[in-house]
Amino acid sequence: MNEKIVAGIDLGAGSTKVVLLAADRSVLGRARSKTRADFVGLTDGLLDEALKPLGFARKDISYIATTGLGRYAVPARNIQITEITCGARGAWFLFPETTCILDIGSQSTRAIRVGEKGRVKEFKTNEKCASGSGGFLEKAAKYLEISVDEMGTLSLTSSDPREISSVCAVLAESEIISHVSDGYKIEDIVRGIHDSLADRALTLIRRVGIGTSLTFIGGVARQEGMISTVQEKLGIQVNVPDEPEYVCALGAGLFALERLKAAEAAAVKAA
Numbered sequence: 001m002n003e004k005i006v007a008g009i010d011l012g013a014g015s016t017k018v019v020l021l022a023a024d025r026s027v028l029g030r031a032r033s034k035t036r037a038d039f040v041g042l043t044d045g046l047l048d049e050a051l052k053p054l055g056f057a058r059k060d061i062s063y064i065a066t067t068g069l070g071r072y073a074v075p076a077r078n079i080q081i082t083e084i085t086c087g088a089r090g091a092w093f094l095f096p097e098t099t100c101i102l103d104i105g106s107q108s109t110r111a112i113r114v115g116e117k118g119r120v121k122e123f124k125t126n127e128k129c130a131s132g133s134g135g136f137l138e139k140a141a142k143y144l145e146i147s148v149d150e151m152g153t154l155s156l157t158s159s160d161p162r163e164i165s166s167v168c169a170v171l172a173e174s175e176i177i178s179h180v181s182d183g184y185k186i187e188d189i190v191r192g193i194h195d196s197l198a199d200r201a202l203t204l205i206r207r208v209g210i211g212t213s214l215t216f217i218g219g220v221a222r223q224e225g226m227i228s229t230v231q232e233k234l235g236i237q238v239n240v241p242d243e244p245e246y247v248c249a250l251g252a253g254l255f256a257l258e259r260l261k262a263a264e265a266a267a268v269k270a271a
Contacts, residue, residue, distance in 0.1 A: 008253025011070030014106025090251030092118025099211025111204035155225020158191035
């Protein structure tokens with residue numbers, strides 16, 4: 001095989017994502033699964049899954065870059081990079097006008113201000129409580145007896161959002177249970193949850209500075225109601241990628257391409 005392929009792997013707290021890139025930076029394949037303790041088996045399986053439709057094998061991958069909480073746990077990696085750096089690069093690649101990035105994942109929420117070529121200038125992270133992250137949505141969905149995927153659409157139909165004021169996840173869960181017991185509509189409770197998440201995210205955004213263009217990434221960016229809430233509170237249009245949960249893996253893949261090309265150029269120069 002003559003075509004160069006690189007892989008970006010994002011081992012997040014909630015899910016692990018793989019993106020395969022060609023030399024021209026086009027996406028060749030993707031794969032995703034819930035994160036589990038067997039990082040090696042998990043990433044090997046996802047790489048095989050992404051490669052199989054292309055007719056390629058693991059030996060055809062020229063460079064692997066990892067990111068996320070489990071980025072050190074992949075022996076086959078060539079380089080590891082923080083998720084903040086990778087998220088910034090991936091978002092800027094998709095939306096070059098981006099000046100600020102909101103990344104809401106399973107475990108944390110981040111606001112990242114970027115400059116030229118997606119370089120990180122400043123960032124703030126909320127990791128102190130689960131009520132400010134996407135993992136809280138999963139717990140809330142269980143209490144409400146709905147799926148996480150349903151929450152985005154339900155939120156849009158709310159006419160009387162119920163406030164979730166607690167910053168502590170345990171107390172916020174108690175508020176949700178109380179709203180259910182009081183007979184409030186599910187859609188109004190869900191909108192209140194989205195409002196609560198958005199308020200915490202906007203606090204971080206204001207601390208780093210939004211600039212002129214915000215890009216929303218991470219799994220929570222799949223929820224239409226959350227996008228609507230963020231846009232309403234900011235009063236601006238928000239960029240949202242088609243596959244927001246893959247942006248950090250994409251960024252890792254872009255760095256892998258850069259490192260591969262640099263290594264090849266150095267080898268030619270030394271020859």
